[in-house]
Amino acid sequence: MAWRRFFDTNRRQMPSLFNGVGISKSGIKVPQGFFTTKSSNLLPSPSSPSPLKSSIAPIRGSLTALTNAFKAMRNPGVLKLTITKRFNSLWNRYGNRGWPSSARPNRLDLERLKIPLIFTAVLLLTMPYVVPVLFKFPPLSFFTHHPPVLVFTLMAINAAVFLMWKDYRFLKYLMRYGLLKSHNVGNPVTLLTSTFSHQSFMHLAFNMIVLLSFGTSMVNMIGPSYFTQLYIGSGVVASMFSLVWSVLKGAQVASLGASGALFGLCLFQTYFFPNQGVYLFFIPIPMPAWAVFSGISTMNVVGMFARWGGYDYAAHVGGSLYGLIYAYFFSKKTRETRKRYRNSPVWWSY
The missing domain is CATH 1.20.1540.10 (Rhomboid-like)
Incomplete structure (x- = not known):
């Protein structure tokens, strides 16, 4: 029931990410390749700062962490890359909230x-x-x-x-x-x-x-x-x-x-x-x-x-x-x- 509520809630907010996902009595059915989507497509662009909305971390991005976890378990060699992308995602979302920022300070x-x-x-x-x-x-x-x-x-x-x-x-x-x-x-x-x-x-x-x-x-x-x-x-x-x-x-x-x-x-x-x-x-x-x-x-x-x-x-x-x-x-x-x-x-x- 927890997974059902999770997919129902997030499918309404992000329909494009859950395209082809179905829920039946037997469980949740996902299309082939759903958990192998490139995480870079789900991360926000570093050049577009996130607006300041709430002091509580949003649910958005949990799917990215889940995908990275599956990839890391299948191939431990990508664990370092996964952690780096996750850190960059958190920095862009919380470290630069609502501010136009650059990757590094200039001279x-x-x-x-x-x-x-x-x-x-x-x-x-x-x-x-x-x-x-x-x-x-x-x-x-x-x-x-x-x-x-x-x-x-x-x-x-x-x-x-x-x-x-x-x-x-x-x-x-x-x-x-x-x-x-x-x-x-x-x-x-x-x-x-x-x-x-x-x-x-x-x-x-x-x-x-x-x-x-x-x-x-x-x-x-x-x-x-x-x-x-x-x-x-x-x-x-x-x-x-x-x-x-x-x-x-x-x-x-x-x-x-x-x-x-x-x-x-x-x-x-x-x-x-x-x-x-x-x-x-x-x-x-x-x-x-x-x-x-x-x-x-x-x-x-x-x-x-x-x-x-x-x-x-x-x-x-x-x-x-x-x-x-x-x-x-x-x-x-x-x-x-x-x-x-x-x-x-x-x-x-x-």
Whole structure:
């Protein structure tokens, strides 16, 4: 009965593939040569991108896998070719969904990454020296004595930029600096400024709830200077990952949002407190942070290929990796500082 329903359903959707197939009481009758059809005729053309339709994998293509399986069992020598064709089929269907893409990035696309890479490298290398000095002078020195206010200030900046998107007078500037465009990075500063832009109110609200939940405790733990370096660094590296992934896929996308920076904060805190209880939305049961963000990180990596919804999964992965790397070096520096103070002589004064 399962095979009967399978053929009935797919015969209505793809009548040309089931030409000559009949169903009787004795079973399913197929014409000679049905399972020896060349799989290349059933695969979509690489030059024609598949439109974005659903987040669930369609049934179409199951017949191709079945045909390839029969061929591989009859002749093991074609197994490698079958796996290669199947991978190419999945890549064309999910890896490039809805985007005009090319087989490989050309030289011009790679040249576009030069200036953003230089900007990212210079920013990451200079922040450890510049940011601590800036927090010694007003108005940033205020955050040294009131660390949680820095988190509320970041939330206010994100909210202000969101309101500016609603005013047409700022639209020209926000389209230039508030969006990260993979096909036209006119100004590398958008690697940072695009992290303060949000597409909708729900997008903004969700990110700000995460920032409030993790940011207030973290800024008290590591201080406003290190917190700023982590937040900005995670956001910029997330944007850089998004650019590199788009160029490798030959895609043209625009990205915005603070999700990459927030993933950096979450993975940083998970590194030091892996068993800390984390509440997910609509789930009133706390779960270990390592389990929650391991699952989310896995979904982000898979989402880079499957392209579920309109999310920038590459930016999420980039921000998460930077948060873990920053946590490792921060932990190493903290241990060295403690060791240095333990070995130094202690002077008591009265």
